[in-house]
Amino acid sequence: MSVPILALWQGMTAIPWEGPPPVDTKGFMSVLMEAAFNPGLDPSVASPYAVRNYFMISRNLCSLQSRFGFHFSTLEALVDERTSQNYVSFQFKGGAADRRRRVLRARGVADLLEPFDFRCEVREDAAFARLEGRPVEVMVDRLRILGYLIMHTRQLDMVMHNAGSVHRYRAKMLQEIETVRQWRGLACPS
Numbered sequence: 774m775s776v777p778i779l780a781l782w783q784g785m786t787a788i789p790w791e792g793p794p795p796v797d798t799k800g801f802m803s804v805l806m807e808a809a810f811n812p813g814l815d816p817s818v819a820s821p822y823a824v825r826n827y828f829m830i831s832r833n834l835c836s837l838q839s840r841f842g843f844h845f846s847t848l849e850a851l852v853d854e855r856t857s858q859n860y861v862s863f864q865f866k867g868g869a870a871d872r873r874r875r876v877l878r879a880r881g882v883a884d885l886l887e888p889f890d891f892r893c894e895v896r897e898d899a900a901f902a903r904l905e906g907r908p909v910e911v912m913v914d915r916l917r918i919l920g921y922l923i924m925h926t927r928q929l930d931m932v933m934h935n936a937g938s939v940h941r942y943r944a945k946m947l948q949e950i951e952t953v954r955q956w957r958g959l960a961c962p963s
Contacts, residue, residue, distance in 0.1 A: 777835040777850040777861075778828070780913040784920020787956040788949050793928045841927050843869035848919060852912040859905065859912050863891075863919055866899035868930035877933035882926060885946055889915055914954055921953045922946075 829836040833853040839846045844867040852859055865882050868875040875898035882900040883893035891902040904915055925946060933939055 775830045775832055775835055776909070776913065777833070777852045777916055778830050778837075780852075780916035781835065781837070781848070781850075781920040781923075783956065784917035784922075784953050785924045787917070787921060787953040788925070790924050790927065839923065841923070843867055844927070844930070846923050848923075850912070850916060852909055852916070854909065856908050857906055859907055859909070861891075861902075861904045861912060861915055861919065863902040864899060865902075865922075865926070868898060869928075870930040870933070872898065874930045874933040877939055878926060878930040881929070881933065881939055881943060882922060884943065885922060885950070886918070889918055891915070917953050917956070918950055921950060925949070 826840060827836075827838045834851050835849070837846070837848045839848075844865065846866075847864040848861070850861040852861075863886075865879060868878060876895070879895050879898050879900040883891075883895050883902065886900075886902045887893050889904075890907070891904050894901045904912070907915070929942060933942075
């Protein structure tokens, strides 16, 4: 059994995704305009939107490249008893809304991860996060958080239009992250 993939899966499944957030007219138009002018959506053109999902899994290592709609996540993790070698590297990028909303979502992802000791950087509409040298229990906890975020940040770029909306979704997600951290579905092997 893969320790990092099991933890990631627990985070992905602990709280069911409610579906796309309710979108205002401006959010919908933002997505529509971006899609209309995005040459990557033309099926005859090579595009990052045609990238497939890939997993590479072993007992203590996982590498994941996933595409959910218009955003991409890349995650690599090593989790074992040699604490000094443990790490998680995570990248979140893209979206279907306008640049401003995508940037706000990337910043939101980083803001959610920083309280959990991730070193985060945001460049344009991409969030980069890294955590190293923590014991297995901490790494499993943080992978659950990342699993939750991969599932629950889908289509949030459409509703990232002002500070109030960003704050509301951040508060909701922090509350759900605490639930994910308490959830003990399948036990992770030691």
